[in-house]
Amino acid sequence: MSSINQLLLEAKSVTKYFGTITALENVNLKIHAGECLGVVGDNGAGKTTLMKVLSGLYKPSSGSLYFDGKKEILESPKDSQELGLEMVYQDLALAGNLPIGENIFLGREPTKNLGFIKLLDFKKIKELTDAHLGKLKINVKSADQKVEELSGGQRQAVAIARSTAFNAKVVIMDEPTAALAIKEVGKVLDLINSLKKTGVGVIVISHRMDDIFAVCDRVMALFQGTNFAESELSKTSRDEVIGWIMGKK
């Protein structure tokens, strides 16, 4: 297990332009092992853009990313995945027409060799899926169930299971509780706390102060694409954080 202080990921003065629009300007971010960072900000403050830069979906216009202290240039989400960064998207990023297991292993399916061709190992996919869902105490009827047949909460659970199936070091969750029924929110927050205990660094983007104050150790606010404020959670209050979102200090 990594020590709590170990710096897993650092973004230094990341700037991102879309044509003439400046989405991010000189934004810095740090995440340590076993820590949960809450990222807050109004719509259009640049939270999602920043996360997409971290995951390699967008290339920053300038600035750089450091994984385990080493500067890395990400060409695609595959690169960040190999460095141990996983993303749980707001739109869930699951293919509804595929079963749970195949979603969890999408892009990284285990295969078996049949002569010179590689065929999918459905048995292994099912075994690994059952084991992983069991470890996270996620209840579904069967790993063969199609994702489109699941409830919103179950889908979110599958999305989180997906992100943690490959020994992730950093997991980014974009509005992890937004689509959930109230009784399912607690389960997801429990899941985040247990991830922290395993030494994973969790970045949570959320509008819900309840979520931020339930799981985060540190909170940072973006405002109009810049770092606006940042604090240990214990040294701030809900009202202050809400003020940051509005652009008031």
Add this chain to the structure above:
Amino acid sequence: MDNKDQEKDSLYLKLIPYFDRYGILLLLLIMIVVMHFLQPDVFLSWRNVTNVFKQISWQSMLALGVFMVIVTAGIDLSVGSIMMLSLMILAIVAKAGAPWFVVAITPLIAGLICGLINGLGITILRMPHPFIMTLGTLYIFRGTGNLISGGTPISGFTDEVRYLGHGRIDLTWLGLEKSQYLPVSLVLIAIVYIIFWVFMNHTRTGKWIYAIGGNPSAARASGVNVNKILVIVYSLCGFLSGIGALILAGRTDSGYPNAGLQSELDAIAACIIGGASFFGGRGTVLGVFAGVMIMGILRNGLNLMDVSSFWQQVLIGSIIVLAVYIDVLRRDLGTRK
């Protein structure tokens, strides 16, 4: 809702996946039985059954290619033109006196290149929808085929070139009569469909094709190179159209300007009847085969009964609408809202 209603409801819901998977085969079976009773002496005769397979041979290749494209939520309107252009190139190469194996491989390469052009156009030129790119190439490929051939038929191929479309596998060693042969095209259909069934269901690339159709951003976020897969899919579609051209060359012994005219629509129709969803991500290789068979048997049966080809058009159109309506109902029932 009381318990009894719930039970009924859940049984109904439980049956949906089976109907989903095998309903189309049931329809095919019903059609065969009905045709058999309408034409008891002819329909299931050796001669007629092999005839149906010979007739659907090249369409089944086009339909299989279009099917993969439809699974990605795309469309390929150019398969008929790809087949025609590949056929014309084959005819010209044959006329020039090239050895048979060169002639036979030419349409496959031509088809592959045409498909590659479609795929690159859709991904690199970032066409808003594959419909537009392939509508363009529908005209471009057919025009090119007419330009290089002068718009006139070119006939006369060697037996080796005609083997896939015209060849017969003798079965007299099984004690059957000389007329009870197996068309090579039937064996080819079986082999190609089995290969593509394995490809679509048991390889990562096949799974990713379904994932792209289900949710392209999920596939992208999972590290799947969506553009690369799309290029592969359109190239394979072109390649299969090239195989179609080789079969057609065997069947007709001629490269002719009207080859494959509107056959892209037949290919799309077969996919839709076979249960492929235009929204992408849904459909099976077996379903496409059933779709091709249903269209083939419908045409064959109506011909046997001397029904006007105009009625065939009306019936095929009606089946398409019905099949898509079933797809709509299925989505309503199968998905949580």
